[in-house]
Amino acid sequence: MLDIQQIRADFPILSQKVNGKPLVYFDNGATSQKPQIVIDAEVKYYQEINANIHRGVHTLSQLATDAYEISRGKIKEHINAKFAHEVLFTSGTTHGINLVSNGFASILKPGDEVIVSSLEHHSNIVPWQMLCEKTGAVLKVIPIDENGELILEDFDALLSEKTKVVTLNHISNALGIINPIKYIIGKAHAVGAAVLIDGAQAVPHLKPDVQELDCDFYAFSGHKMCGPTGTGILYGKEEWLNKLPPYQGGGEMIKEVTFEKTTYADLPHKFEAGTPNIAGGIVLGTAIDYLNSIGFENIQEYENELLAYATKRLLEIEGLKIYGTGKNKASVVSFNIDGIHPYDIGSIIDKLGIAVRTGHHCAQPIMNFFCIPGTIRASFSFYNTKEEIDQMVEAVKKAQTMLS
Structure with missing residues (x-):
């Protein structure tokens, strides 16, 4: 079992606030945060x-x-x-x-x-x-x-x-x-x-x-x-x-x-x-x-938990669709909400301290295949928590209400 709070303490950036809210960093696919030792x-x-x-x-x-x-x-x-x-x-x-x-x-x-x-x-x-x-x-x-x-x-x-x-x-x-x-x-x-x-x-x-x-x-x-x-x-x-x-x-x-x-x-x-x-x-x-020192088996097991939990919670949102539903996945959830541009969702939840990636993710052929302009991508790391996922879900719901 990973001591997530101890791990989070290794990353100074995770303790800061963004737009007055505690940072929830779900853009790990773009770049990971750095521990103090690095x-x-x-x-x-x-x-x-x-x-x-x-x-x-x-x-x-x-x-x-x-x-x-x-x-x-x-x-x-x-x-x-x-x-x-x-x-x-x-x-x-x-x-x-x-x-x-x-x-x-x-x-x-x-x-x-x-x-x-x-x-x-x-x-x-x-x-x-x-x-x-x-x-x-x-x-x-x-x-x-x-x-x-x-x-x-x-x-x-x-x-x-x-x-x-x-x-x-x-x-x-x-x-x-x-x-x-x-x-x-x-x-x-x-x-x-x-x-x-x-x-x-x-x-x-x-x-x-x-x-x-x-x-x-x-x-x-x-x-x-x-x-x-x-x-x-x-x-x-x-x-x-x-x-x-x-x-x-x-x-x-x-x-x-x-x-x-x-x-x-x-x-x-x-x-x-x-x-x-x-x-x-x-x-x-x-x-x-x-x-x-953390162990990649531990990292994989924990990140798979985060992926499963995020998938379940996000699918509770009416009108939400996940792209990439294959059997073997890493801890990435790419999704859209009917009738709302992904950029608009990303902009609003940023005001609530949630960092996700929106757009085509430098993978335009994928977006063309699904006939969409882009997605909202939440990518998780071993220093993220289920509580942060809950915060993201509530932020997305709030954005959906505002934009509907």
Whole structure:
């Protein structure tokens, strides 16, 4: 059992008021809040270590380098990568996806096919569209059903020897649907395709085992899992990272430079040009330590309780419809109320201290499928409570009365 009140005490922002009301923060799908231990670690870095890494013989540079590489090792263990050099620091999921899609520009040829799903965030659609425009490859899309679940029979039919890349999210940011990625990875590999998983919405709720999944790439962001903004990880299998060309050129990613020819550094530095977000990379390791101290099994169990409770309470509201009703979901409820624009609901309940996300959630194809302008999305974390859900439900009821 989690001591929720003790956990909440770790997060200073949760004690503040918004518009004169106690903050109820249900926008965790956009970014999570930060515990004091993470905030302190960021301050500590700048107060005690601040120096550039990998380049200096002086003491502070060595301390910074050691801390940065220790964090890489923590992340390697957390996702069960085979090697630490398969863990690349990025600025976030979007950066990781673009790194891979840009690399495949040198591999794909006209007529090759890339498969994405209908559930994708724009960050896992647009880079692949750009890649297809550049290479002449063709973009194929796995459709969804009315529950928001992928139609696997249609996915199977899309696969062929032309399929070179399959890319989809582990968990839908807009609907909370957990995709059957292991099945999809196995099927894709059977036709020789590489697989990239967008894990941005998964890593706050579970520990991905990249070797057990057998994915070729797995990208995620630090700020959604209690870490700093501007941090992320791209895991890539060693064989694939060796095949792809560097995404950026500059310092750190080189072995030798002359005006005639440049040779590139070994992994992971080949893909880490320039001065990175050193503090962020180090502190991401602190955030992962914090989450592991709570335990992901505990987090999942408690968040599933919150999801079930929120679903039940919200469905008590007349005219409310939930989008994404599949069997396997993370702690996200996306809903609308008949005849009322989601933005209007979100604006009113904000005045009551309730923070939710409204709009298309950078997933416009999903909204087009359901023929809606957007949804109200409440996304829960392990520091939220059932009492907060009750407050949200009452706020939504009040907004409905005002807008009807």
